[in-house]
Amino acid sequence: MTTPPPGLRDRKKQATREALREAALRLALERGPDNVRVEDIADAAGVSPRTYNNYFASREQAIVSAVTADREARIAAAVAARPTGVRLADAVTEAVVGQYTDADDRDPRALLLITTRPALRHAFLDAAAAIEPPLTVVLAERLGGDAEAPTARVLAASVAAAVRIAVEGWIQPAEGDAAGGLVVPTGSLPDRLRAALAPLAPAFDAAEAEADAETAPDPA
Amino acid sequence: MTTPPPGLRDRKKQATREALREAALRLALERGPDNVRVEDIADAAGVSPRTYNNYFASREQAIVSAVTADREARIAAAVAARPTGVRLADAVTEAVVGQYTDADDRDPRALLLITTRPALRHAFLDAAAAIEPPLTVVLAERLGGDAEAPTARVLAASVAAAVRIAVEGWIQPAEGDAAGGLVVPTGSLPDRLRAALAPLAPAFDAAEAEADAETAPDPA
DNA sequence: AGAGAAAAGTGCGTGCACGCAAGTTTGCGG
DNA sequence: CCGCAAACTTGCGTGCACGCACTTTTCTCT
Numbered sequence: 001m002t003t004p005p006p007g008l009r010d011r012k013k014q015a016t017r018e019a020l021r022e023a024a025l026r027l028a029l030e031r032g033p034d035n036v037r038v039e040d041i042a043d044a045a046g047v048s049p050r051t052y053n054n055y056f057a058s059r060e061q062a063i064v065s066a067v068t069a070d071r072e073a074r075i076a077a078a079v080a081a082r083p084t085g086v087r088l089a090d091a092v093t094e095a096v097v098g099q100y101t102d103a104d105d106r107d108p109r110a111l112l113l114i115t116t117r118p119a120l121r122h123a124f125l126d127a128a129a130a131i132e133p134p135l136t137v138v139l140a141e142r143l144g145g146d147a148e149a150p151t152a153r154v155l156a157a158s159v160a161a162a163v164r165i166a167v168e169g170w171i172q173p174a175e176g177d178a179a180g181g182l183v184v185p186t187g188s189l190p191d192r193l194r195a196a197l198a199p200l201a202p203a204f205d206a207a208e209a210e211a212d213a214e215t216a217p218d219p220a
Numbered sequence: 221m222t223t224p225p226p227g228l229r230d231r232k233k234q235a236t237r238e239a240l241r242e243a244a245l246r247l248a249l250e251r252g253p254d255n256v257r258v259e260d261i262a263d264a265a266g267v268s269p270r271t272y273n274n275y276f277a278s279r280e281q282a283i284v285s286a287v288t289a290d291r292e293a294r295i296a297a298a299v300a301a302r303p304t305g306v307r308l309a310d311a312v313t314e315a316v317v318g319q320y321t322d323a324d325d326r327d328p329r330a331l332l333l334i335t336t337r338p339a340l341r342h343a344f345l346d347a348a349a350a351i352e353p354p355l356t357v358v359l360a361e362r363l364g365g366d367a368e369a370p371t372a373r374v375l376a377a378s379v380a381a382a383v384r385i386a387v388e389g390w391i392q393p394a395e396g397d398a399a400g401g402l403v404v405p406t407g408s409l410p411d412r413l414r415a416a417l418a419p420l421a422p423a424f425d426a427a428e429a430e431a432d433a434e435t436a437p438d439p440a
Numbered sequence: 441a442g443a444g445a446a447a448a449g450t451g452c453g454t455g456c457a458c459g460c461a462a463g464t465t466t467g468c469g470g
Numbered sequence: 471c472c473g474c475a476a477a478c479t480t481g482c483g484t485g486c487a488c489g490c491a492c493t494t495t496t497c498t499c500t
Binding site: 149150151153154155157158160161162164165166169192195196197198199200201202203205206207 | 369370371373374375377378380381382384385386389412415416417418419420421422423425426427
Binding site: 229268274 | 480481
């Protein structure tokens with residue numbers, strides 16, 4: 001009724017998903033995540049418990065999803081919109097860093113909650129893997145259309161893995177100083193993201209160069 | 221009593237794990253994975269159901285683990301044992317390919333079973349991620365000891381992701397020929413592994429070069 | 441506009457993952 | 471040689487993920 005183009009059906013579906021997200025996060029903040037039953041979330045969103053897990057496979061996923069939102073899509077869009085002439089590796093790095101620094105604005109309490117509880121931390125890390133599919137699409141678009149070559153998928157998955165590692169290191173307190181002398185305890189998240197993505201830059205450069213060579217295969 | 225060094229306690233633990241693995245696979249092959257209850261597996265291994273999932277977090281994990289065995293450790297060992305002078309990227313690729321081709325020998329029926337059932341396929345793909353920790357160790361050893369630099373972890377995770385993608389593509393039947401013209405339907409697993417790992421080679425080369433530069437920082 | 445198809449929501453039942461608090465075995469030091 | 475402490479196992483209880491079959495809502499085609 002309000003948004004004909006995508007169809008009324010999908011509209012309601014998104015509304016339900018949003019309601020579940022919000023309810024999950026709100027209740028988790030109010031009473032602590034261990035005192036929230038699936039029934040409570042479903043109830044607050046006005047659906048049956050059975051419907052709830054047509055949308056989310058776990059309680060943690062629902063809570064985290066309220067913070068994560070559709071970060072993946074925005075990252076992919078940012079990469080796709082990069083100005084021509086910018087190194088692909090840089091475009092990806094900046095897109096990722098940008099979206100992850102914005103995320104801090106949402107709700108400080110939510111971030112604290114997530115980084116505190118182990119189950120939520122795990123779900124949060126898993127959520128990082130969601131960037132893989134949309135990133136695969138934009139990379140495949142840039143690197144050439146042959147669907148058989150796994151290059152785009154591998155690079156996208158590698159970026160997802162790097163993000164996971166960066167966030168993981170950022171979340172953890174101190175672990176234990178067994179081996180070396182002094183290790184930087186935390187470091188900012190953007191720094192960690194850049195550091196984790198840096199080793200992949202050569203792979204991006206090579207892939208980009210090869211794609212360009214295919215486009216203009218006559219250098220001499 | 222038979223293996224004093226690792227301690228009698230751990231010995232029994234490994235025996236239990238092995239018994240559970242074997243029981244899970246045997247029962248799954250006999251009656252099909254859907255007709256196997258956790259209670260059955262635990263029973264066949266001579267432990268309580270509660271103990272069973274002190275070892276495995278899911279039924280699928282137990283079954284797949286019988287095929288996967290400790291592939292991760294062997295891959296890491298193979299990388300660590302590479303002859304000096306061989307490109308790190310090549311060493312990793314060959315180690316992975318070697319271990320995954322050996323895997324076919326185990327039991328043809330088991331492979332068929334796993335590739336058929338979606339739940340088992342998923343568990344099988346997840347198992348590929350297990351190579352990350354041991355591979356991280358050997359890569360960190362090669363690339364320099366600074367634990368703060370995430371390079372080794374990122375590369376290890378990227379390899380794990382590439383393996384997952386290769387196996388995923390190998391498992392799937394045909395999907396659907398939407399975009400391009402003719403795509404190779406399957407291709408051999410080794411070929412797929414090499415193709416998936418190839419895009420990462422430049423990243424390995426760069427990391428290796430940097431590590432060498434640190435070791436001998438006086439090129440001029 | 442109306443019928444038929446597809447999709448989303450729902451109730452119910454089953455098996456399971458996992459926390460908790462014993463009970464039992466193993467390993468170690470006096 | 472013996473008891474103590476840590477590790478492993480186990481019974482019990484709870485909430486949950488998910489399959490199945492059915493109802494309700496939305497989309498589509500004639």
